[in-house]
Amino acid sequence: MDVLCFLSWRVASLLLLIPCTCNSLNVRILNEGPVHVIPGSNLLLRAHIESSTQDKVSMVTWERETETGPTPNRRVLATCPGSSQSPCAGTLPNVLANMGKEESTLQISGYQPADGGDYIVTVTHQNGNKTSARCIVREYEAVHHVSVSINVSHSVLVCGEAWGTEPHFSWLYNRRALTQTVGQVSPDGTRLYITQRPICGCFTCMVQNKLGYATATYTAGNCDPEDHSGTIAAVVCVLLLFICGGLLGLLLWRRHQRNSITRERLHEHMDG
Template identity: 30%
Template sequence: METQHILVWRICLILALLPHSHQCLSVHFQNKGLLYVAPGRDLVLRAQFQITPTEKIIMVIWDRQTEKGQGQVRLADHQEAPGNPLDQKGALFRVENISSSNFGVYTITVTDQMGNEQSANILVREIVSAPVASLSLQCEVANDRAQWDSPVFSWLVDGVELSNQTANLSADGRRLYVSGMKGHNYTCVVNSSLGTSVTYYITDSPTPSQSNQFWKIGILLAIIIVLLITCGYLSWKCVQRRTTGTI
């Protein structure tokens, strides 16, 4: 009995030391977990494989089902063939002009030559509204000299200093998000133990206040011209009347 136990133990030990290639097979998406796409746009899913040198992917299957796990649909079934070898590094799946019926959970299943399978899934949801674009100015200073303190950044727009309450600034103050702002002259002031540095950014278009001034000046000039023409015409008529009466 003792000899039998020793034999079983040795067999288990040998099996434990044997390589299990199927445990090395894995697949994952570059975008993990969740992906948003707008209707009418293209969806591109990229999956990457991890295999040992002795393994080989012989089949790749793509499925889609609803977010609640209902209505699974087979989308594609790619099998290794002499004239059509599979990419051993990864797979790509594309849906053009995506619609409401294309949203859900996408699953990729890969199979190696030993029949081992591994799967990965990703949830594709419809985005309700496009993200808001933002434009920013970043203020930088060369950090090639040792100093004991960190630089402090201040921003002015058309001579008026900004704060976190009046503008959208980054946490360190380096970046100013100018979306929605109507300034003309942007100034960044950097203060530290090394001194003070100032840089400017001037837009080509005038500020609304300057535009209003231009409009006011233009209207005033137009009024003056009209008055001059009217006065000149009236003066000419008076001269003509006097001339006609004299004759």
């Protein structure tokens, strides 16, 4: 038994001296996906590579795969050797790749909608093993088809937008900045909880992003008290003018009648 224990201890000691051959190479894309790119601008993806002294990089490959379709189409965009001293090779004129000490970058100049898809960076070890990371890239879309609906029972206006990228919602009331006396806006800006009574006036939802804005309006009728008071005052003034004019005409007519009677009596007296 003592011999077996001694041999087991020796074998364990030898195993500890053998270098670890486990996969200690890791790669991750630093861009938070999905990445939205405005057409005509440049796309820049950065990948961070972590490696140990035992696992060295022999090659880095950048590829793009279609996001939709029954059969994804995969294409190599650039290949880089493991050494940062050697240049990378791109497969398209607008593709530029670079290899650093712990980082690899890929740049697409003049991005177009066809450049969207699933971007894959693959790191190949010297022993032939591979490690990959992915990032979805899509076109930056303008805002489209803004609409406003009302939930009458809850006094809520709801603003919707079709498929714009990074939409930002804001509200106007009668073409002016919204005040707390009119209502409260939800944290995401899509809902307006109306507090004023009655619900009236013109409510406008504005949705905007880097490419522009679009609006939609809900009109709940006119509720400006100044307009009503002005109309009533005008009607009252007209009525007063008619009344005063009628009274003045009546007084002039009665005066004319008295003068006529007086002249007739004078003529009768002179004739007699």
